Amino acid sequence: xxxxxxxxxxxxxxxxxxxxxxxxxxxxxxxxxxxxxxxxxxxxxxxxxxxxxxxxxxxxxxxxxxxxxxxxxxxxxxxxxxxxxxxxxxxxxxxxxxxxxxxxxxxxxxxxxxxxxxxxxxxxxxxxxxxxxxxxxxxxxxxxxxxxxxxxxxxxxxxxxxxxxxxxxxxxxxxxxxxxxxxxxxxxxxxxxxxxxxxxxxxxxxxxxxxxxxxxxxxxxxxxxxxxxxxxxxxxxxxxxxxxxxxxxxxxxxxxxxxxxxxxxxxxxxxxxxxxxxxxxxxxxxxxxxxxxxxxxxxxxxxxxxxxxxxxxxxxxxxxxxxxxxxxxxxxxxxxxxxxxxxxxxxxxxxxxxxxxxxxxxxxxxxxxxxxxxxxxxxxxxxxxxxxxxxxxxxxxxxxxxxxxxxxxxxxxxxxxxxxxxxxxxxxxxxxxxxxxxxxxxxxxxxxxxxxxxxxxxxxxxxxxxxxxxxxxxxxxx
Numbered sequence: 001x002x003x004x005x006x007x008x009x010x011x012x013x014x015x016x017x018x019x020x021x022x023x024x025x026x027x028x029x030x031x032x033x034x035x036x037x038x039x040x041x042x043x044x045x046x047x048x049x050x051x052x053x054x055x056x057x058x059x060x061x062x063x064x065x066x067x068x069x070x071x072x073x074x075x076x077x078x079x080x081x082x083x084x085x086x087x088x089x090x091x092x093x094x095x096x097x098x099x100x101x102x103x104x105x106x107x108x109x110x111x112x113x114x115x116x117x118x119x120x121x122x123x124x125x126x127x128x129x130x131x132x133x134x135x136x137x138x139x140x141x142x143x144x145x146x147x148x149x150x151x152x153x154x155x156x157x158x159x160x161x162x163x164x165x166x167x168x169x170x171x172x173x174x175x176x177x178x179x180x181x182x183x184x185x186x187x188x189x190x191x192x193x194x195x196x197x198x199x200x201x202x203x204x205x206x207x208x209x210x211x212x213x214x215x216x217x218x219x220x221x222x223x224x225x226x227x228x229x230x231x232x233x234x235x236x237x238x239x240x241x242x243x244x245x246x247x248x249x250x251x252x253x254x255x256x257x258x259x260x261x262x263x264x265x266x267x268x269x270x271x272x273x274x275x276x277x278x279x280x281x282x283x284x285x286x287x288x289x290x291x292x293x294x295x296x297x298x299x300x301x302x303x304x305x306x307x308x309x310x311x312x313x314x315x316x317x318x319x320x321x322x323x324x325x326x327x328x329x330x331x332x333x334x335x336x337x338x339x340x341x342x343x344x345x346x347x348x349x350x351x352x353x354x355x356x357x358x359x360x361x362x363x364x365x366x367x368x369x370x371x372x373x374x375x376x377x378x379x380x381x382x383x384x385x386x387x388x389x390x391x392x393x394x395x396x397x398x399x400x401x402x403x404x405x406x407x408x409x410x411x412x413x414x415x416x417x418x419x420x421x422x423x424x425x426x427x428x429x430x431x432x433x434x435x436x437x438x439x440x441x442x443x444x445x446x447x448x449x450x451x452x453x454x455x456x457x458x459x460x461x462x463x464x465x466x467x468x469x470x471x472x473x474x475x476x477x478x
Contacts, residue, residue, distance in 0.1 A: 011059055011222075024176065024177060025100060032054075036339055037109070039051045039052055039109060041109060042227065042231055044362075045283055046233075048230065049230040056226055060222045061098040063221050064211065068091055071206065093180045104161035104164070104165040104322065105162065108342065113161075141186070155189045159189050188212065190209075206254065215429055216429070224238065224272045251436070257430035257431065258432070262431075266431075267448070282417050284368035297313075299355065300353060304331075315327065332345065365461060368457045373455045390478065398475070398478060399412050415459070422450060425447065427440045427442075429442075
């Protein structure tokens with residue numbers, strides 16, 4: 001057995017990781033950087049939710065190790081052509097991908113990740129797509145990646161950035177650990193082989209889905225458990241071990257499947273994830289805090305680079321900052337940017353940026369006029385869902401005319417919310433009932449569709465709360 005280091009994790013207990021993985025990946029500046037990247041923006045609501053992308057990455061590794069072992073034991077009879085040494089390569093590749101899947105995550109979780117692909121013009125091509133395709137330089141990857149883009153299955157910017165950084169910065173260590181860097185890129189991106197022609201590619205597709213799948217994967221499992229634990233909310237319980245013990249494949253086409261013992265756990269994963277999106281990630285205080293942070297950064301860029309604020313933003317969130325110091329302005333440089341770097345910059349200019357002062361010192365000047373989707377729907381139930389976005393786009397101008405500047409000191413703030421609620425679609429999850437009988441989960445329980453939600457919060461100065469009825473009435477006139 002290789003020598004290992006042990007990490008004490010609050011969610012999973014002790015996590016044992018081989019020394020080689022620590023030397024080549026964890027104990028490096030790029031990976032240590034994610035110690036200072038918050039997992040979520042929940043701390044404004046739950047002060048104890050101090051967890052980061054580092055602990056999450058170790059947690060995904062821990063669950064990935066369990067998942068791979070059970071998957072291999074249960075599916076080996078279906079993959080008779082796969083030799084033991086290739087199984088070992090797949091294991092190393094999968095576990096390293098679990099570790100590195102967030103290695104280039106942007107500061108402050110998902111709020112700023114789109115700046116990795118920042119464009120001054122919406123018609124510009126994706127910078128990250130070009131970087132990735134040129135770096136990987138593999139015709140099969142290029143074909144599959146472009147096909148996914150055309151089907152609107154593009155990975156998120158932080159996945160593209162992490163795949164690029166994993167390949168360009170860790171390739172030597174990956175090779176030394178007898179793993180496949182090209183497969184690791186696919187796993188991080190969720191980039192499946194289309195129409196796989198042999199068992200090797202079919203097996204690789206199973207492992208890709210185990211890390212970055214559409215319904216259930218070890219990344220989602222860890223953040224559901226970790227965000228629930230750190231917030232302290234009474235979310236639904238998930239029997240993780242029972243779920244992972246049941247991983248298998250359908251022998252006919254080698255599709256990733258679950259044994260019937262996991263039936264009670266599958267729905268729990270979807271419900272647990274949706275609970276977080278409905279009641280935590282979309283909470284009115286968290287959304288307002290994100291608005292303050294985004295607006296603060298936008299104004300900071302205009303102050304630091306008044307002639308071209310986009311130059312500042314492109315530099316702050318550039319992939320090159322993982323390799324060397326990048327000049328933000330004549331005064332500031334950045335290297336391996338994290339949450340604290342942005343907070344430091346905001347503190348230099350908080351007197352010039354009211355939103356930064358609100359964010360940094362928690363002196364909130366506005367409150368939400370309604371606080372949940374249900375309350376929003378109640379207030380606008382006589383307005384069709386298709387027309388509610390129209391209110392959002394003209395509300396601020398309309399309200400400013402009704403309540404002119406002398407009545408309040410700051411303007412109205414509107415924030416759209418479209419939670420990424422998940423369901424289970426036909427054929428998305430297969431369940432093994434008997435040795436050769438595999439059926440879609442939806443055949444057993446019906447298609448599990450989630451309600452599509454569009455709503456927005458309206459934040460007003462505290463002194464305008466007494467006009468709540470009038471304000472909502474004015475919005476309904478729109």
